Amino acid sequence: MSKLNTSSSELDLDRPNIEDYLPSGSIQEPHGTLRLRDLLDISPTLTEAAGAIVDDSFTRCFKSNPPEPWNWNIYLFPLWCLGVVVRYGLLFPLRVLVLTIGWIIFLSCYFPVHFLLKGHDKLRKKLERGLVELICSFFVASWTGVVKYHGPRPSIRPKQIFVANHTSMIDFVVLEQMTAFAVIMQKHPGWVGLLQSTILESLGCIWFNRSESKDREIVARKLREHVHGADNNPLLVFPEGTCVNNHYTVMFKKGAFELGCTVCPIAIKYNKIFVDAFWNSRKQSFTTHLLQLMTSWAVVCDVWYLEPQNLKPGETPIEFAERVRDIISVRAGLKKVPWDGYLKYSRPSPKHRERKQQSFAESVLRRLEEIN
């Protein structure tokens, strides 16, 4: 169970006008003389609180709705059983085989290339890129991934950063099989961490640690260095900062949008009929998630490479981030939600409560003056 601690001021900076989004028919009535009734009537605030208890837009983002069971009668149930047999007995072993072959090929090519071509950096990098793209294709094949790419392929140019919405770590694999991106990711434990520190390191990936507050500056610096380097792999960032259930988008962190370079949005949408690709990191480990994918029929998704965007004159990075989030959400059919993904791990800053208090206080004082 993750511990909640009061958030640092960092969360404040990432969040613009939350009042624009929240359903507040809140504490208004700014006219007329102040009566006892107005002070005693706390019903708007109570209604908001009760509304949040009953249903709230943040929890909705991380809910994975289980599909309706359709195998409930005597004809469909045997069919479903047959399906299970095929999936676990036939497809799964085949997929494991494909994946194993892929890993063998990859590892047997990667280590020679990595060590023997130490001096010839350009060639080595090119081969490593190709090999990573290869292993990702093997991964995608191991889930019978059917990925439709729309739009022009990303080109390797400096001063360019790619942003995408985030549903699961497989987003990275799906995108990586087409173009070898360098990614900025949370450092994970276990075998994933091992992969991160060996293979992905060579692609130029950057690691961060959510729980360290100083970490943010270090990461910002690394981002800047990477983007301005001419020969580095194009950088891919998931500005939501956490996995969301592919029906909503949470607020984008502005880090990727204040580097002074072009932002190329990518929208990813998974087709839930085949499998729910949302990785609820609190409920499943990544291994369980992968196994779930490998025993489903297919992973079907659409990837749209959208038009590159630049910071408009007079636009703040936060506004820019929101504009790009809008573009991605519209393209992938996702609803926008005004919450910071990190609220999964910490509480909202007191600033929001204070804003509500301030507006109520001001209206009371104003109406008091009207009496006097």
Place this chain on the structure above:
Amino acid sequence: MGNSSSMLTQYDIEEVQEHCSNTFSQQEIVSLYQRFCQLDRNGCGFISAEEFMTVPEFAVNPLSQRLFRMVDGLNFKEFVLFLSAFSSRASLQQKVEFIFKVYDSDGNGKVTFNEMLDILRDLTGQFISEQQREKVLTQVLEEAGYTKDSLLVQADFMKILGNSGLKMEVEVPVD
């Protein structure tokens, strides 16, 4: 999750419905149960402070601490009863009673000047000074015919809040 009404039997639903005096329909009770299970992450049968505060919309509400004190440790039946004041089927009396309970923090059936001041403080924070708060409250109390030392009972609340359209309704999403 998979928590459907199979966890809640028809008897359970009817019992809860009776407990809240039919302010919620059976479907709404099922939805509320799903929500309760969703919030009660460690599955211990009640929602703790930490679990409530994971809902950002609730955590930013100025009255969240007070409400939390009222709803802390409630089991599902009591949880539904707590929310029943917000149903569209609840009477004005029930709503005013709820508001009274929020004010009456020591539960003695009388609301004092200080209790009203406490709520006002929660709602306004540091943006009004303590003296100004007392001044405002005294002024409106006197204007309504009470004094600083008056102890308001539920009937008083009904009189003050009763005749002006009190809107306190929340819709329970039913799938």
